[in-house]
Amino acid sequence: MVIDQTVKPDEKKPVPKDLELPLSEGEEKRRIKFLTKEILDRIGYGLSSQQFLNILFVQSGASLFLVGLINGLKVIVSVIVSYILNQVQLSVRINRILMSIVGLFFGVSIFTLTIAIHKKSTTLFIISFVIATIIAVLYGTLYQDWFRENLEMRKRGFFLSRISYYGLAITGFSMLVGAALADRFSDSNRLAFELFGQSLRLAGYAVVLIIAAVIFMVGAFLLLMINEKSSKKTQGKPIVMITAETWKEFTSNKVLFVLFISSAIISIVQTLATAYYGIFIYKHFSDTAFGGFMNVAVIFIIALLTSIIGPIITQFNVRAYGKFPMLVFGTMLIAIGPITYWYNPNLLSISAAMFLSTIGSAICGVSFGLLTIELIREDLKESYTQLSNVLTLIPYLIFIPIGAYIAQVHGMSILFLILSATLVATVVPLYMYIIWAYNARKQKI
Numbered sequence: 001m002v003i004d005q006t007v008k009p010d011e012k013k014p015v016p017k018d019l020e021l022p023l024s025e026g027e028e029k030r031r032i033k034f035l036t037k038e039i040l041d042r043i044g045y046g047l048s049s050q051q052f053l054n055i056l057f058v059q060s061g062a063s064l065f066l067v068g069l070i071n072g073l074k075v076i077v078s079v080i081v082s083y084i085l086n087q088v089q090l091s092v093r094i095n096r097i098l099m100s101i102v103g104l105f106f107g108v109s110i111f112t113l114t115i116a117i118h119k120k121s122t123t124l125f126i127i128s129f130v131i132a133t134i135i136a137v138l139y140g141t142l143y144q145d146w147f148r149e150n151l152e153m154r155k156r157g158f159f160l161s162r163i164s165y166y167g168l169a170i171t172g173f174s175m176l177v178g179a180a181l182a183d184r185f186s187d188s189n190r191l192a193f194e195l196f197g198q199s200l201r202l203a204g205y206a207v208v209l210i211i212a213a214v215i216f217m218v219g220a221f222l223l224l225m226i227n228e229k230s231s232k233k234t235q236g237k238p239i240v241m242i243t244a245e246t247w248k249e250f251t252s253n254k255v256l257f258v259l260f261i262s263s264a265i266i267s268i269v270q271t272l273a274t275a276y277y278g279i280f281i282y283k284h285f286s287d288t289a290f291g292g293f294m295n296v297a298v299i300f301i302i303a304l305l306t307s308i309i310g311p312i313i314t315q316f317n318v319r320a321y322g323k324f325p326m327l328v329f330g331t332m333l334i335a336i337g338p339i340t341y342w343y344n345p346n347l348l349s350i351s352a353a354m355f356l357s358t359i360g361s362a363i364c365g366v367s368f369g370l371l372t373i374e375l376i377r378e379d380l381k382e383s384y385t386q387l388s389n390v391l392t393l394i395p396y397l398i399f400i401p402i403g404a405y406i407a408q409v410h411g412m413s414i415l416f417l418i419l420s421a422t423l424v425a426t427v428v429p430l431y432m433y434i435i436w437a438y439n440a441r442k443q444k445i
Contacts, residue, residue: 033226034147035163040219042167046174047212048110051278051296052182053129056205058279060120064412068404070126071275074133075267076396079389081137086386099142103220106135110213114206143223165308172301178208179297186292205293242390246383249376255437256375260388262327262430263368264395266334269419270361271396272403273338276412280341281350289347302351303358310362323374324435327367331427333360339420342413 054067062070109132116124185191185204192201202210250256278296285295314326337357340349376384407415 030226033222037219037222037226038163038167039170040215040222042163042170043174044110044212044215044219046171047178047208047215048113049175049178049297049300050274051300052175052178052205052208052293053113054275054278055282055293055296056117057122057125060117060122060125062122062125063408064276064279065404065408066122066126067279068272068275068400068407070129071271072396072400072404073130075271076393077130077133078137079393081134082141083386083390085138085141097224099139099146100220100223102135102139102142103223104217106132106139107213107216107220109135110209110216114209114213117209118203118206168304168308172297172304175297175301176294178212179293181205181208182293183291242387243380243383246380246387249380250384250387253375255434256372258430258434258437259368259371259375260391262331262427262434263364263388264392265422265427265430266331266364267392268395268399268403269338269423270334272400272407273341273416273419275404276407276415277337277341277354280345280412280416281347284345285347295347299347299351299354303354306355306358307362310359311366313359314363314366323367323370324431326363327371328428328431330360330363330367331423331431333357333363335420335423336360337420338416342417342420345413 050071054071057067057070058064109128112128113125113132116122116128182204185202185207187203190201190203191207192199250260278300281296281299282292286292289295290298314330333356337353337360340353372384373381403415403419406418
């Protein structure tokens with residue numbers, strides 16, 4: 001159905017909801033504080049980009065094996081913490097004081113990461129990284145729930161209601177600034193300044209991470225200045241339990257089971273590939289184009305900006321061509337990323353590959369979501385999401401160490417080749433089986 005969006009001469013354009021109910025002075029101040037907090041978070045995430053941390057981890061003496069492990073561990077810890085939060089959130093009152101404390105510790109963990117890199121201590125880096133991951137998941141979950149309950153959509157304003165889109169641009173710009181500082185003030189050309197009468201010389205990356213830590217701390221204190229809505233107590237989401245019925249549905253539905261396997265493989269491939277992309281770019285192109293960290297920032301900003309339009313393009317194409325064909329197409333696009341790093345590693349081809357790979361990731365994500373909606377009963381959807389997240393930990397524990405070992409022993413290029421071949425040789429045939437099983441299942445129905 002096509003919706004006519006033209007406005008006739010005798011009709012008026014609809015008034016935005018934000019303008020239908022003018023905000024009081026207090027509500028306007030709350031919105032400004034929320035907006036400031038969101039912008040600070042996006043800047044902090046850009047300055048402390050995972051790609052930058054991976055590079056700095058290697059520079060501090062870590063092996064490629066450790067880099068792969070720590071990136072896999074991040075996913076595992078995130079799933080576990082999210083699951084625990086889901087089970088206890090009714091007994092924990094979400095409030096700004098709790099979130100401020102968590103946000104403050106997140107800033108401290110970024111600061112200890114800086115010390116670990118400066119002191120070249122892999123042990124301190126791993127400990128700080130794991131703590132930062134736990135805090136990030138905890139803080140993100142608590143804050144998003146609290147944000148939704150304390151600032152209605154119609155009172156967020158144009159920018160804040162679209163912060164998920166504009167926030168990516170802010171994060172990308174922050175990455176550029178951080179990369180420029182890291183390249184300008186390397187270990188051999190440190191930034192000299194005085195603080196409290198003491199002469200200090202810090203490398204650019206240390207300055208960037210310290211700024212990120214301070215920004216997160218300021219954001220945490222800003223939360224204390226935002227009053228909770230007195231008319232409504234935050235209750236949190238209801239607990240979602242993994243039931244026996246969900247498990248039975250998962251094991252008995254072949255289409256759903258194979259779909260889970262294919263999505264787990266794609267997730268592992270993307271985790272391993274992303275862990276080494278930035279390191280590869282930094283090592284191979286430090287003396288070309290923009291140089292060093294800036295090359296990494298530019299490449300990944302392309303991926304960030306593509307992630308904005310990716311879901312929009314995907315939803316249109318899925319409706320036009322169907323979910324299964326788009327799954328195959330999306331997987332092949334994802335495979336272009338790692339194969340390009342192996343076969344034709346230059347900045348132009350890698351940029352194009354990152355663009356296509358990001359589009360492919362969006363295609364697979366939307367297609368998986370639509371198929372899950374179609375295959376799972378409405379009352380089991382949230383329970384199935386919990387089950388699939390927990391079960392994903394099993395292949396992660398097995399294959400992440402294997403991939404990290406390959407990168408360490410045989411090099412990143414060989415790992416990229418294997419990752420791309422894995423997508424083509426295993427995931428695509430699995431889709432063919434899913435199509436056959438899905439059609440057979442529909443005929444029985």
